[in-house]
Amino acid sequence: MAVTLKDIARELGVSIVTVSRAVHGRPDVSPETRKAVLDLAARLRYRPNSVARSLVTKRSNVWGLIVPDLMHSFFVEISQGVESVAAQHNIHLIIVNSHEDVEKERSEILALIERKVDGLIVASCQSSSGESNLDILEDEHLPFVLVDRYLGERPWNYVLCNNERVGYLATEHLIKLGHKAIAHIYCPGLPISNLRLAGYRQALRDHGIRIDPPLEHPGGVTQEAGRLAMKSLLALKPAPTAVFAFNDPMAIGAMEAAFESGLAVPRDLAVVGAGNIAHGNLLKVALTTVEQRPFESGQKAADILLAAIGKERVLEPATLIMEPLLIVRESCGGRTLAARPS
Numbered sequence: 001m002a003v004t005l006k007d008i009a010r011e012l013g014v015s016i017v018t019v020s021r022a023v024h025g026r027p028d029v030s031p032e033t034r035k036a037v038l039d040l041a042a043r044l045r046y047r048p049n050s051v052a053r054s055l056v057t058k059r060s061n062v063w064g065l066i067v068p069d070l071m072h073s074f075f076v077e078i079s080q081g082v083e084s085v086a087a088q089h090n091i092h093l094i095i096v097n098s099h100e101d102v103e104k105e106r107s108e109i110l111a112l113i114e115r116k117v118d119g120l121i122v123a124s125c126q127s128s129s130g131e132s133n134l135d136i137l138e139d140e141h142l143p144f145v146l147v148d149r150y151l152g153e154r155p156w157n158y159v160l161c162n163n164e165r166v167g168y169l170a171t172e173h174l175i176k177l178g179h180k181a182i183a184h185i186y187c188p189g190l191p192i193s194n195l196r197l198a199g200y201r202q203a204l205r206d207h208g209i210r211i212d213p214p215l216e217h218p219g220g221v222t223q224e225a226g227r228l229a230m231k232s233l234l235a236l237k238p239a240p241t242a243v244f245a246f247n248d249p250m251a252i253g254a255m256e257a258a259f260e261s262g263l264a265v266p267r268d269l270a271v272v273g274a275g276n277i278a279h280g281n282l283l284k285v286a287l288t289t290v291e292q293r294p295f296e297s298g299q300k301a302a303d304i305l306l307a308a309i310g311k312e313r314v315l316e317p318a319t320l321i322m323e324p325l326l327i328v329r330e331s332c333g334g335r336t337l338a339a340r341p342s
Contacts, residue, residue: 003046005136006110011044012036016106017132020139062092063305064112064120066105068149069221070097072249073278074294075123078147081298082121089306091118100125100221106133119143119305121298126151143308147301148294150191157308158319159301161292163192167199169326170244170272170290175207177333179270183215183240185229185250190221193246196274200244215240219250226253227260234261234269242270242332248277248289255285255331266333276327286329293322 005023009016014033022029022037023046029037040046065082067075079095086093094112098105105125112120113136122144126132132151137144145157167184174182184200187193201211214236219229226245233240234257245251251273258269265271265285273280273289280287304318 002114003041003044004110004114005046006107008037008040008044008046011040016110017135017139020136024139026139059118059309060116061090062094062115062117063302064108064115064117065093065095066098066108066112066120066122066124067095068098068100068105068123068125070095072247072275074247074275074292075148076278077294078123078298078301081295081300082302083298084295085299085302085306098125102126102133106136109133109136113137113140113142117142119145119309121145121147121301121305123148124151125149143305145301145305145308147297148192148292150195155317157301157304157317159297159304159322160192160319161297161322161324163195164199164202166274166290166292166324167196167201167244168203169199169324170274171200171203172207173288173326173328174242174244174270174272174332175203175209177242177270179242180209181212181215181238181240181242182209183217183230183233183243185217185219185226185233185243185245185254187221187246188218190246196246219246221247221250223249223253223256226250227257228253230254230257231261234258234263240269242272244272244274246274248273248275248280248287251287251289251331252277252280252283255283255287265331270333271331274324281329283331285331288329288332289327291325291327293325297322 005016005019009019019037022034069075083093096108102125147159150160186197204211217229217233219225243254245254251271255265255271258265263269273287276289276291280289300320
């Protein structure tokens, strides 16, 4: 069985990124660590993947696509967008699900490298801090594009929604409906959530509404996380009359919490999500949301990857920003805000 970077990292007790950097002669590795890695690699007869060095003459016509949640229709639509471009060029697509797990994402990246893919498109579940799984791809000189998820000021290819605008549009709409006590459920450590939180705060400031920290509640990315966060928010005195949730599953969870508390949506609680999840218009109360154009994002990411593969020189990183669109449905209400009974 062929020796992999993961095997060497496990043996030495260092990260896979460190091993990758040492093998590829990167300067940001200590001389002692580099020697230990190279000595063990020689002893185990490790052979670096040759695909990254011969993309011009040797291609697999296979791409990898890594998404954090294939149950979420948003990422299904991204996959469909990528596939629509790949099919035009007779490129096969391997789609894998990281399940919002950083370690699984790393494992899938390594597996796809071993499968000799020509490039990757990744909706990464990582935060912007620390070593990144994508450093491995950079060290392997394997073209890749990040879609939806943002990892800070790294010189990589990105296709992103204007996430600050997502937060602004959702919050401003609730303000225009007459709400002042507007809560926000966010995801700590997720860079795009930080941007949506910034948009939420900016909308409040622009309309002269004081930012109230208790109304900003952390959660995960799931419906259950949204439900639990909303339960806590509804226990506040006074409770919020509206909520903007980081994504649609969390917004659905927020509505669930309201129903469990005997409240009506939107009469007692107006709700806005983000992502325009499939069938969100068919819920008990149709969900107001912010559309992020995932199919187009997938297409754009595929176009960038197609342009990058096989180039003799590295192209300047491309960043495309998709502008969001507010979709108004029943969950936010449109009538004059009535005071909630105490």
